[in-house]
Amino acid sequence: FKNPKIAVIAGDGIGKEVMPEGLRALEAANKKFNIGMQFDHFDFASCDYYLKHGKMMPDDWFDTLMKYDAIFFGAVGMPDILPDHVSLWGSLIQFRRGFDQYVNLRPVRLLPGVPCPLANRKPGDIDFFVVRENTEGEYSSVGGKMFPDTDREFVIQESIFTRQGVDRILKYAYDLAQSRPKKHLTSATKSNGIAITMPYWDQRVENMAKQFADVRTDKYHIDILAAHFVMNPDRFDVVVASNLFGDILSDLGPACTGTIAVAPSGSINPEGKFPSLFEPVHGSAPDIYGKMIANPIGQIWSGSMMLDHLGYPEAGLAIFTAIEKVLSSANSPLTPDLGGKAKTDDLGKAIAAAI
Amino acid sequence: FKNPKIAVIAGDGIGKEVMPEGLRALEAANKKFNIGMQFDHFDFASCDYYLKHGKMMPDDWFDTLMKYDAIFFGAVGMPDILPDHVSLWGSLIQFRRGFDQYVNLRPVRLLPGVPCPLANRKPGDIDFFVVRENTEGEYSSVGGKMFPDTDREFVIQESIFTRQGVDRILKYAYDLAQSRPKKHLTSATKSNGIAITMPYWDQRVENMAKQFADVRTDKYHIDILAAHFVMNPDRFDVVVASNLFGDILSDLGPACTGTIAVAPSGSINPEGKFPSLFEPVHGSAPDIYGKMIANPIGQIWSGSMMLDHLGYPEAGLAIFTAIEKVLSSANSPLTPDLGGKAKTDDLGKAIAAAI
Ligand SMILES: CC(C)[C@H](C(=O)O)[C@@H](O)C(=O)O
Numbered sequence: 001f002k003n004p005k006i007a008v009i010a011g012d013g014i015g016k017e018v019m020p021e022g023l024r025a026l027e028a029a030n031k032k033f034n035i036g037m038q039f040d041h042f043d044f045a046s047c048d049y050y051l052k053h054g055k056m057m058p059d060d061w062f063d064t065l066m067k068y069d070a071i072f073f074g075a076v077g078m079p080d081i082l083p084d085h086v087s088l089w090g091s092l093i094q095f096r097r098g099f100d101q102y103v104n105l106r107p108v109r110l111l112p113g114v115p116c117p118l119a120n121r122k123p124g125d126i127d128f129f130v131v132r133e134n135t136e137g138e139y140s141s142v143g144g145k146m147f148p149d150t151d152r153e154f155v156i157q158e159s160i161f162t163r164q165g166v167d168r169i170l171k172y173a174y175d176l177a178q179s180r181p182k183k184h185l186t187s188a189t190k191s192n193g194i195a196i197t198m199p200y201w202d203q204r205v206e207n208m209a210k211q212f213a214d215v216r217t218d219k220y221h222i223d224i225l226a227a228h229f230v231m232n233p234d235r236f237d238v239v240v241a242s243n244l245f246g247d248i249l250s251d252l253g254p255a256c257t258g259t260i261a262v263a264p265s266g267s268i269n270p271e272g273k274f275p276s277l278f279e280p281v282h283g284s285a286p287d288i289y290g291k292m293i294a295n296p297i298g299q300i301w302s303g304s305m306m307l308d309h310l311g312y313p314e315a316g317l318a319i320f321t322a323i324e325k326v327l328s329s330a331n332s333p334l335t336p337d338l339g340g341k342a343k344t345d346d347l348g349k350a351i352a353a354a355i
Numbered sequence: 356f357k358n359p360k361i362a363v364i365a366g367d368g369i370g371k372e373v374m375p376e377g378l379r380a381l382e383a384a385n386k387k388f389n390i391g392m393q394f395d396h397f398d399f400a401s402c403d404y405y406l407k408h409g410k411m412m413p414d415d416w417f418d419t420l421m422k423y424d425a426i427f428f429g430a431v432g433m434p435d436i437l438p439d440h441v442s443l444w445g446s447l448i449q450f451r452r453g454f455d456q457y458v459n460l461r462p463v464r465l466l467p468g469v470p471c472p473l474a475n476r477k478p479g480d481i482d483f484f485v486v487r488e489n490t491e492g493e494y495s496s497v498g499g500k501m502f503p504d505t506d507r508e509f510v511i512q513e514s515i516f517t518r519q520g521v522d523r524i525l526k527y528a529y530d531l532a533q534s535r536p537k538k539h540l541t542s543a544t545k546s547n548g549i550a551i552t553m554p555y556w557d558q559r560v561e562n563m564a565k566q567f568a569d570v571r572t573d574k575y576h577i578d579i580l581a582a583h584f585v586m587n588p589d590r591f592d593v594v595v596a597s598n599l600f601g602d603i604l605s606d607l608g609p610a611c612t613g614t615i616a617v618a619p620s621g622s623i624n625p626e627g628k629f630p631s632l633f634e635p636v637h638g639s640a641p642d643i644y645g646k647m648i649a650n651p652i653g654q655i656w657s658g659s660m661m662l663d664h665l666g667y668p669e670a671g672l673a674i675f676t677a678i679e680k681v682l683s684s685a686n687s688p689l690t691p692d693l694g695g696k697a698k699t700d701d702l703g704k705a706i707a708a709a710i
């Protein structure tokens with residue numbers, strides 16, 4: 001991507017506070033590595049927009065955003081104003097489906113200077129990726145209610161796993177595992193309980209494994225896998241999971257490393273036919289919005305992932321290294337979640353300065 | 356229940372090793388409290404049985420077990436011999452559905468002497484229950500495959516939430532929360548992503564909450580809830596969840612307290628129309644079977660829960676107190692997972708002696 005064009009959407013809540021810091025870091029890298037990145041800002045995909053227009057996005061959102069090489073996203077959702085399933089299905093989930101961002105990629109890494117809730121773990125011990133299917137599976141829009149408002153009332157929702165959908169996420173995860181020193185892939189399943197879709201998932205894993213003979217494959221049921229994230233997080237390298245299981249594991253992983261406020265994510269269309277989206281794992285956090293105490297590292301690290309994706313790995317690494325450097329030096333201005341007293345922009349400026 | 360009749364099913368793998376210790380503790384309580392409990396042993400609901408008979412259970416399993424007041428269960432599954440979805444759906448899941456054991460109850464408690472993977476937590480800090488719906492939801496038998504063996508192949512599985520099914524588990528959980536000092540109920544949801552069934556779950560919770568005005572209710576999406584189990588496990592009192600979410604949380608909770616080998620569970624029909632089933636949370640663990648190193652506490656604690664359920668709470672407490680006592684005294688014979696060198700039966704005998 002030459003002179004990449006970036007659509008910037010800050011969204012709701014602390015999204016609006018951390019976004020300027022994400023951009024500050026990107027601008028620093030932009031200059032240093034002469035990338036020629038350009039940014040345009042949009043106010044839709046936010047609850048503010050909904051309040052004004054009665055919908056989360058303008059009708060031409062797809063064409064508007066298709067002109068960009070990537071979307072740099074903050075956070076969305078204000079549950080006191082609008083139920084989450086309205087705000088999210090009207091924005092993020094639309095992007096994932098519309099732009100076929102079928103990979104959700106989330107690093108789980110223990111960083112220096114981040115308080116870790118697990119006993120006896122140190123930076124380097126935990127370093128893996130969760131690769132989540134991002135368009136189908138348990139997040140379906142098919143289903144409904146029968147016998148409403150009676151005793152016999154029930155609701156149904158389909159989980160849908162297609163061969164194409166499953167195979168392409170497995171392929172991506174295996175490629176990633178093959179590129180890493182440990183060459184180890186773990187599949188999240190639940191074929192002992194979810195006895196129709198999950199045995200199918202297992203079959204497709206077995207089938208794909210044959211094409212990656214040099215990658216060691218294992219599988220765990222999601223219940224015990226979640227347990228191992230706590231008990232043996234050093235065991236993992238690349239974990240591949242369905243939409244729902246990946247959602248759970250990619251919050252649980254960062255929680256185990258203390259980095260839930262710090263972790264980034266990419267919703268990626270690997271073929272580059274559509275723009276990919278990069279955003280922090282954390283949400284809009286209405287409870288702390290307005291205090292400027294939100295940790296901007298999730299947003300900044302997402303910028304680093306975006307640069308990797310756009311073909312500027314040295315620039316991406318420079319941002320990540322700056323984060324590590326600021327986290328591990330004494331006297332850095334840290335936000336309260338990291339045990340400091342600094343404001344969102346203090347920490348953001350320190351990282352930008354370190355780039 | 357006077358002179359309760361117990362059906363004993365050891366099942367597979369380490370189920371066969373821990374069951375004698377569970378019975379040893381129950382016999383001790385039986386004598387001490389003059390309960391008059393009687394035990395009959397059955398060899399079905401095991402993979403051995405399957406190998407002999409080509410099915411997991413005899414056709415008259417329902418009538419056979421209906422004669423009992425409770426089922427004391429070990430573990431089932433030998434994935435090298437039989438896929439889990441065959442062995443489990445042919446046994447445990449049959450019991451849960453057939454005997455309408457719609458409550459799955461699992462305590463999450465930090466015990467003395469059990470190594471805890473979380474930093475800075477001590478016994479007493481973590482003490483809550485996971486109440487899991489046990490008959491419907493994501494564990495459905497409805498669905499199938501379309502376009503098999505082609506590129507267009509896909510599988511579908513329904514999640515099914517009935518008003519009756521949801522309301523009765525919520526009622527049970529609220530009753531439990533109301534009986535506890537903190538009177539706090541947390542609902543596990545995912546209404547921002549699973550946008551048909553989970554908003555319905557939320558509605559039923561809101562509705563039930565009105566009848567329990569003295570219980571404080573909150574809800575978390577399953578991804579961040581799993582994260583809070585690691586970050587803030589002291590925050591919970593009673594957590595109510597669907598079948599799948601409850602499955603995940605009730606392995607994750609014990610993992611956070613280091614008690615996965617120790618935790619018990621009850622699959623309960625609260626009305627007592629059908630026998631309830633008590634079993635350790637751990638599975639058959641084929642990898643350690645045959646070495647007699649399995650920790651029998653999960654089985655023994657399950658016996659304690661069974662006595663509570665049968666109406667002998669002093670006897671249940673006596674067993675639980677004996678477990679705590681043995682775990683916290685120096686020189687107790689502990690199994691390797693607890694840092695000791697004792698065998699399964701050494702630990703079992705010590706606990707029985709302490710009753
Ligand atoms: C073995 C499996 C089917 C079962 C479940 O998922 O219900 C188990 O994990 C449990 O929690 O009892």
Ligand SMILES: CC(C)[C@H](C(=O)O)[C@@H](O)C(=O)O
Pocket residue numbers: 088247547548578
């Ligand atoms: C907000 C929600 C719909 C979303 C999801 O479940 O996918 C979020 O949790 C995430 O992980 O990006």
